Every structure is written in C-alpha cells, then in structure tokens.
Amino acid sequence: MSRQKDLVLEILNGSRGHLSAAQIYESARERIHNISLGTVYRDLGELCRDGYIGRFVLSDGSSVYDRTPFPHGHLVCSECGRIDDIEDPCLMDDLNRITAGTLISAEIVAEHICPDCRSSINRAKA
Amino acid sequence: MSRQKDLVLEILNGSRGHLSAAQIYESARERIHNISLGTVYRDLGELCRDGYIGRFVLSDGSSVYDRTPFPHGHLVCSECGRIDDIEDPCLMDDLNRITAGTLISAEIVAEHICPDCRSSINRAKA
DNA sequence: CTCAAAATCAGTAATCATTCCTAATTACTA
DNA sequence: TAGTAATTAGGAATGATTACTGATTTTGAG
Numbered sequence: 654m655s656r657q658k659d660l661v662l663e664i665l666n667g668s669r670g671h672l673s674a675a676q677i678y679e680s681a682r683e684r685i686h687n688i689s690l691g692t693v694y695r696d697l698g699e700l701c702r703d704g705y706i707g708r709f710v711l712s713d714g715s716s717v718y719d720r721t722p723f724p725h726g727h728l729v730c731s732e733c734g735r736i737d738d739i740e741d742p743c744l745m746d747d748l749n750r751i752t753a754g755t756l757i758s759a760e761i762v763a764e765h766i767c768p769d770c771r772s773s774i775n776r777a778k779a
Numbered sequence: 780m781s782r783q784k785d786l787v788l789e790i791l792n793g794s795r796g797h798l799s800a801a802q803i804y805e806s807a808r809e810r811i812h813n814i815s816l817g818t819v820y821r822d823l824g825e826l827c828r829d830g831y832i833g834r835f836v837l838s839d840g841s842s843v844y845d846r847t848p849f850p851h852g853h854l855v856c857s858e859c860g861r862i863d864d865i866e867d868p869c870l871m872d873d874l875n876r877i878t879a880g881t882l883i884s885a886e887i888v889a890e891h892i893c894p895d896c897r898s899s900i901n902r903a904k905a
Numbered sequence: 906c907t908c909a910a911a912a913t914c915a916g917t918a919a920t921c922a923t924t925c926c927t928a929a930t931t932a933c934t935a
Numbered sequence: 936t937a938g939t940a941a942t943t944a945g946g947a948a949t950g951a952t953t954a955c956t957g958a959t960t961t962t963g964a965g
Binding site: 781816820824842 | 953
C-alpha cells in the first residue's frame with residue numbers, strides 16, 4: 654500500500670465516512686501537497702475493489718465513499734444534506750428474500766428529514 | 780404539452796420503462812428527425828417534476844427514466860443488464876418506519892441475477 | 906383573424922465527475 | 936546496485952447532463 658493510498662484510507666477512516674472524491678482530495682493535499690485527483694480516484698477504486706471501503710451513488714449521479722464496505726442503506730437529509738447509515742437490517746433481509754439469495758450489491762438512498770431538522774422545523778412553527 | 784414532450788412520454792409509456800435519455804432520443808428521432816438531445820433532457824426533467832414519470836440513477840451514475848412516478852425499487856441483473864421493478868411493498872414500508880414518516884424519495888437499486896440467467900447458469904453447470 | 910408576448914425548439918457550447926494516458930519516479934528483488 | 940514492476944502527477948479525453956442562444960412555434964387578447 655503506497656503512501657497516497659494509505660492516506661486516502663486514513664482520511665476516510667478518520668471521518669464518519671460519506672466523503673466525495675473531491676473532499677478526500679482536498680484533505681489529502683494538506684499532507685501531500687502535489688497528490689493528484691487521478692491518484693485519489695484510482696486508490697479509491699482499488700480500495701473498493703479490495704473490500705476496504707464502500708461507495709454509493711447520490712441522486713445527482715456523483716459518488717461518495719464510505720468507511721465500511723458492508724452494504725447498508727443511507728439516509729440523506731433533504732434540509733441539511735447530512736448522510737447517515739441505516740442500521741436496520743430489515744431492508745437487506747427483504748432484498749435477500751426478493752432476489753432469492755442472488756443479491757450481489759444494493760444501493761439504498763432515501764431522502765428524508767433528519768431528526769435535527771425535524772426539531773428545527775417544529776420550533777419554527779411554534 | 781408540445782409534440783416533442785408528448786412523443787417522449789409516449790415512448791416511455793410504450794416501453795416497459797427503464798430507458799436512458801439517449802435511448803429515448805434515438806427512438807424519438809425516428810418520428811421527429813431533428814429533435815435535439817437537449818429537448819429530450821428538458822422534457823424528461825419537466826415530466827419528472829410534474830409527476831408523470833420517474834427517474835433513477837444507476838450505479839455508474841447515469842440515469843434511466845421510468846413510466847411510473849411512484850417510488851419503487853429496481854433489480855438490475857448483473858448478467859444481462861435487465862431491469863425489473865420490485866413489486867414487494869415491504870421495502871417502502873420499512874423506509875417509512877425508519878424515517879418516521881418523513882420519507883421524501885427513495886432510490887433502491889439491487890444488483891442480482893435474474894431468474895432467466897439463473898436458469899442458464901444452472902443449465903451450463905449440468 | 907392578427908399580432909405581440911410567451912413558450913418551446915434545435916443546435917451547440919460549457920460543465921462536471923470521472924477515467925485514461927504518458928513519461929517520470931519510486932519501490933522491490935535478486 | 937541494476938533491472939524490473941508498480942505507482943505517481945499532471946493533464947487530456949470521455950460521457951452524461953445542463954446552459955445558452957437565436958429562431959420558430961404556440962397562444963390568447965383585442
């Protein structure tokens with residue numbers, strides 16, 4: 654594992670995951686000033702392929718990368734953009750049942766309003 | 780509704796859905812030879828916004844458009860690329876529960892092996 | 906009808922995320 | 936240490952999508 658690849662992995666593990674390639678690139682430049690975006694993409698791709706990290710596609714078609722390689726759903730808050738994991742195992746159980754055990758990968762991205770924003774909205778109303 | 784927009788909608792309704800903008804553009808050119816790709820994109824965007832059709836993002840970041848605007852999951856066969864709807868309501872029920880009723884939209888794309896390809900593979904083994 | 910305002914169009918340029926390419930650098934191996 | 940393989944930085948190329956522009960079509964009030 655090269656210095657660049659190691660840094661990319663470290664940045665992702667140091668965050669709560671859910672970073673775009675551009676965000677990781679920005680962070681990485683603080684430590685390796687001339688690291689290239691292409692390298693970040695290549696390393697992210699290899700880390701995905703080798704099962705170190707995960708990746709999922711937002712509804713605008715761009716990708717974000719995840720600390721954990723295990724398939725799980727994501728909640729995107731439509732107010733603040735915050736991304737959380739879906740811990741509930743029901744969804745994957747359902748998908749395994751529906752695909753008769755042939756499930757290879759799953760992308761679940763649900764847009765909702767996160768608890769914090771729900772509170773704000775309720776306060777604003779009151 | 781313009782002639783172009785109407786044609787776009789008709790093409791989508793005439794298919795089983797799940798067409799890319801480029802595919803719709805190709806079909807449309809058979810009837811309006813000089814229709815432009817930009818028009819197809821604009822009309823698809825408006826049809827989505829106005830609730831006539833749906834749209835979802837594949838794992839490569841590109842979009843396909845769907846006859847039905849109601850949120851539902853999709854199964855993509857990793858062997859043949861075929862896309863089917865998930866009829867099972869459990870997934871949406873789960874998501875509604877998980878988001879405490881604040882679910883706005885959901886993208887579910889599961890990669891699996893479709894029944895046809897499962898059969899082929901089993902035949903090949905035998 | 907008639908004509909002007911509004912909507913829509915075709916065509917093309919621009920954008921954005923991502924991938925590809927290449928020559929140079931670095932790391933491994935014997 | 937010399938040779939080879941892997942990896943890099945930087946930039947060019949790609950592909951999907953969006954934005955722009957001037958021309959054309961539609962619409963609706965008089």
